[in-house]
Amino acid sequence: MTSTNHPPVRRWAPLELTVDAGVALENPLQAGRLEATFTGPSGQIRRIDGFWDGGTTWRVRFAPDEEGRWHYRLQWQGRPDVAFTPDQGHFDCVAPAGQGLFQRHGPVRLAAHKRHLEHADGTPFFWLADTAWNGPLRATDDEWAYYLQVRTRQRFTAVQWVATQWRAAPDGDRDGRLAFTGRERIAVNPEFFQRLDRRVAAMAQAGLLSVPVLLWAVGGGTNPEVDPGYGLPEDQAILLARYMVARWGAWPVVWILAGDGKYFGDYAARWRRIGRAVFGDGPRAPVAMHCGGQQWPADELRGEPWLDILGYQSGHGDSAETWRWLVEGPPAREWGREPRLFQLNLEPAYENHVAYHSGQPHSAQSVRQAIYWSLLNAPTAGVSYGGHGVWGWDDGSGPPVDHPRSGTPLPWREALEMPAATQMAHLADCFTGLAWTALRPRPDLLVEQPGREDVTRTVLVSASDAGDLVVAYTPQPVTLRLRTAELAAGLAGTWWDPRTGTQHPLDFLPAGEEVALTTPGAGDWLLILQPRE
Structure with a gap:
C-alpha cells in the first residue's frame, strides 16, 4: 500500500486524482467500480465513484x-486483476480564493425549508x-466562450x-462522437x-451553474431508442448516470436525472429505483426531474429522498387552457403541500418557437408572461428561459x-439576442434587488381578478409575511385594486417596465382598506410596493 501527499486544495475547488489500472479493460464500465472514500478533518466521510477516462487511466474528482x-x-470493486496505485493519501484543504461566484459562496444546495436554492455559505x-x-454538444470551445459571455451579460445564473x-x-x-454505444x-x-x-469547467469559471440532463427520457420523436432514459435497460441507465455524476460532481451542478418524461405508474416506479441507485442517501448536489409538458407527477415522486426539485x-x-394550468393549476395550487416538494418551471414557452395552438x-410578450407568472405562482425561487435557435444550436x-413543428429558428448567435433574452437582465436586476426569498403568493390581496374571464389578463400577487414587500405582475394594462389593511404602513410603489427596466415611482400609498393603481402605459408591468428609503 502506498501513500501520496498532495498540494493544498481550495475549499469547494475540484481535486483530481489520476490512477493507473495496470490493465486495459475491454469494457471498463461493466468491469467494476473504483470507489474513493474521503475523510474530513471533523470525521465526516464522503464516498464517491471514480471513472474510466481511456486506456488504463481512471480518475477521481472531489x-x-x-x-x-x-x-x-x-x-x-470488480475484476481481481485490476490494481490501482497509489490507493491512499492525504491533502490539506485551505480557504477559498478568488472573486468568482462559486469561489466566494460555494456550490448550490436546497435550503432547509425547501422554498429556494442557496449557496454552501447560505x-x-x-x-x-x-x-x-x-449547446455543449455542438459548440466549439470559442463558440461556447462567446455563449457564456453573452448569457453572463444578460444576467443568467444557470445553463440546462x-x-x-x-x-x-x-x-x-x-x-459525430456518441456518449455510449x-x-x-x-x-x-x-x-x-x-x-x-x-464545457462544465468553463461554466463554473463564468459563475454559471451547470445543469446537465443525464438521461433524456421522452420516448417520443422518430427514434425513441436514442434517448437513454427511455431506451436503455434500467441497470445500464444507472451505470451511465453514475458515470456522469462521477465526472462532474466536483463542480457546481444541479443534476436533472431525467428529461421530458411522463413519470406515472410503472414508469414512475422505474425512476424511483434509478434515482435511489444513482444518488443513494449521501451528500450530493441537488437533483431534479424535468417533466413532460404540463405533467405533474408530484404524488408519484413526493418523499423520494434523492429528489430535490420537481x-x-x-x-x-398558447391556449387559454395552457395558461390557466400555469396560473391556476398544480404549479399554483400545490406548492404548500407536505412533505414539501420544491418546484421550478424548467421549460416555459420558448421565444420564437411556433406555439402549438395558434x-x-x-413573442417576447408571451415568453415574459409565462416567466413572470412562474416566478409568482409559488414562493419565488427562479425560472428558466428558452430561445428557439439556442436550445438546438441551430x-x-x-x-x-x-x-419539425417548432418552426425555423434564427441562427443561434442571433437568437442569443432575441428581445426576451436581453430582457432577462431587467428581471434579474429587479428581483435580486428585492428580498425575493420572502415572497409568497397572496391572491387574497386582489379585490378583483382581472383574468377571471380572460386568462391573459391574470394578475399574480406575492407578498412577504410581514406585509412590507408586495410584487404583482400584470400582462396587460390595468387598474389594479389591492387590499392594503394587512400591509405594513408607509409603503411606496414603483411600476417596473419588464421590457426596458425603466422605473416609474408612485407616491406613498394612502391609508385605507384598499388602493387603486393604474399601469403607466401599454404592455405588461411589474408593481413593487416596499418602504421607500
Missing part, C-alpha cells in the same frame, strides 16, 4: 467542503437558467443542457465526455432535428 486535513482511500441563489440543450446523444442530437456531438451492455466513449469536461414544464402552447411564434437553415 471538491472538499471543510478546511483542514483530508485523508482518502481508493478501493476497487447566500440565496436566484435561478435564472437558459435551456441550451444542444443534455449530456448524451438524444432525440435532437441523435448523432452525438459536432464530431450498445444497449444491453453499453460502452462509454471517454473522448465524448472529455470535451464536455471543458422541474415542471408549462410548455409551448401556430404563431411565441444554423437557421431549418427546424431543429426531430422538431
Whole structure:
C-alpha cells in the first residue's frame, strides 16, 4: 500500500486524482467500480465513484467542503486483476480564493425549508437558467466562450443542457462522437465526455451553474431508442448516470436525472429505483426531474429522498387552457403541500418557437408572461428561459432535428439576442434587488381578478409575511385594486417596465382598506410596493 501527499486544495475547488489500472479493460464500465472514500478533518466521510477516462487511466474528482486535513482511500470493486496505485493519501484543504461566484459562496444546495436554492455559505441563489440543450454538444470551445459571455451579460445564473446523444442530437456531438454505444451492455466513449469536461469547467469559471440532463427520457420523436432514459435497460441507465455524476460532481451542478418524461405508474416506479441507485442517501448536489409538458407527477415522486426539485414544464402552447394550468393549476395550487416538494418551471414557452395552438411564434410578450407568472405562482425561487435557435444550436437553415413543428429558428448567435433574452437582465436586476426569498403568493390581496374571464389578463400577487414587500405582475394594462389593511404602513410603489427596466415611482400609498393603481402605459408591468428609503 502506498501513500501520496498532495498540494493544498481550495475549499469547494475540484481535486483530481489520476490512477493507473495496470490493465486495459475491454469494457471498463461493466468491469467494476473504483470507489474513493474521503475523510474530513471533523470525521465526516464522503464516498464517491471514480471513472474510466481511456486506456488504463481512471480518475477521481472531489471538491472538499471543510478546511483542514483530508485523508482518502481508493478501493476497487470488480475484476481481481485490476490494481490501482497509489490507493491512499492525504491533502490539506485551505480557504477559498478568488472573486468568482462559486469561489466566494460555494456550490448550490436546497435550503432547509425547501422554498429556494442557496449557496454552501447560505447566500440565496436566484435561478435564472437558459435551456441550451444542444449547446455543449455542438459548440466549439470559442463558440461556447462567446455563449457564456453573452448569457453572463444578460444576467443568467444557470445553463440546462443534455449530456448524451438524444432525440435532437441523435448523432452525438459536432464530431459525430456518441456518449455510449450498445444497449444491453453499453460502452462509454471517454473522448465524448472529455470535451464536455471543458464545457462544465468553463461554466463554473463564468459563475454559471451547470445543469446537465443525464438521461433524456421522452420516448417520443422518430427514434425513441436514442434517448437513454427511455431506451436503455434500467441497470445500464444507472451505470451511465453514475458515470456522469462521477465526472462532474466536483463542480457546481444541479443534476436533472431525467428529461421530458411522463413519470406515472410503472414508469414512475422505474425512476424511483434509478434515482435511489444513482444518488443513494449521501451528500450530493441537488437533483431534479424535468417533466413532460404540463405533467405533474408530484404524488408519484413526493418523499423520494434523492429528489430535490420537481422541474415542471408549462410548455409551448398558447391556449387559454395552457395558461390557466400555469396560473391556476398544480404549479399554483400545490406548492404548500407536505412533505414539501420544491418546484421550478424548467421549460416555459420558448421565444420564437411556433406555439402549438395558434401556430404563431411565441413573442417576447408571451415568453415574459409565462416567466413572470412562474416566478409568482409559488414562493419565488427562479425560472428558466428558452430561445428557439439556442436550445438546438441551430444554423437557421431549418427546424431543429426531430422538431419539425417548432418552426425555423434564427441562427443561434442571433437568437442569443432575441428581445426576451436581453430582457432577462431587467428581471434579474429587479428581483435580486428585492428580498425575493420572502415572497409568497397572496391572491387574497386582489379585490378583483382581472383574468377571471380572460386568462391573459391574470394578475399574480406575492407578498412577504410581514406585509412590507408586495410584487404583482400584470400582462396587460390595468387598474389594479389591492387590499392594503394587512400591509405594513408607509409603503411606496414603483411600476417596473419588464421590457426596458425603466422605473416609474408612485407616491406613498394612502391609508385605507384598499388602493387603486393604474399601469403607466401599454404592455405588461411589474408593481413593487416596499418602504421607500
